[in-house]
Amino acid sequence: MFSISAAAIFSFTLLSRMVERMVSLSVGILLSTSLLHALPEAFESQADARTLFATLLGGLFAFFLLEKFAILRHSHHYEGDGHHHEHGHDKHEAGKAGWMILVGDGLHNFTDGILIAAAFLADPNLGLITGLAIIAHEIPQEIGDFIVLLNAGFTRTRAYVYNLLCSLMAVIGGLLGYYTLERATDWIPYVLVFASSGFIYIAVSDLMPQMQRRATLRETIPQILLIMVGVAIVLFLTGRAHNH
Structure with missing residues (x-):
């Protein structure tokens, strides 16, 4: 709740007027969280x-099918973007966009719950450090989630409530990890990889093509810088967690 609230305050105040540009920051956060944090943890x-690579492939294909069959279609369109649709079509399509990020985030939070339970059972001090580290790395990730949800047409209230509900998956994961620790921990790498596949798919198939539509050098330089900032944020926080 602390992570989501902090991310919401930051997103809704400082970033609310720059959501479209902050998509670049979200790309950096999503890709670095997946490729530099979650996937290495799974492969270690x-x-x-x-089997992990097969899970990654299966996850990417699964999210592709979700989009293809319009169950959780993830495409960003806006009224007046040049596409010839009936009034309200683009807003309706964009409204479906955030669901995929919520699925991936729920899986990620579920895994975090298992990790926290495992750490507390091993050593209460380790549990506290692990909990604080997860809170720290959740803040930039949740900022990225809020950016995607706002960009998809979610209201601030809906974005906050749905992210809060997704965070409850950590409680479920924690309870499952506490009562069935050995069996649950065996699944952690696969859950991490599947959640990462969702984040990678969102960044590569939707957000980055959206950024490519702004092709001028004046628009490209801020995009590159913001991607680098997103990566730096994740590296800084995960580096501090590893040092502890």
């Missing part, structure tokens, strides 16, 4: 690397 486990 005892899980078979081929």
Whole structure:
């Protein structure tokens, strides 16, 4: 709740007028969280690397199918963007966009809950440090989520409430990890990889093509800088967590 509230305050005040540009920041956060944090953590486990790569492939294909069949279609359009649709069509399509990020975030929070439970059972001090580290890395990730949801047409209230509901998956993961720790921890690498596939798919298939429509050098330089800022934020916070 602290992470989501802090991310909401930051997103809704400082970023609310710059949501479209902040999509670049979101790309940096989503890709670096997946490729530099979650996936390395999964591959450092005892899980078979081929099976993890198969999970990644399956996750990307699964999110593609979700979009293809319009169950959780993730496409950003806006009224007056040049596409010839009936009035309200673009807003309706954009309103579906945030659901995929919520699915990935829910899975990620579920895994965090398992990790916190495992750390507390090993050592209460380790549990506290792990909890604080997860709170720290959740803030930039949730900022990225809020940017995507606002960009998709969600209201601030809906974005906050749905993110809060997704955070409850950490409680479910924590309870499951506490009562069935050995079995649950075996699944952690696969859940991490599947959640990462969702974040990668969102960034690469939707957000980055949206950024490509702004092709001038004046618009491209801020995009590159904001991507780098997103990566730096995740590296800084995860680096501090690893040092602890």
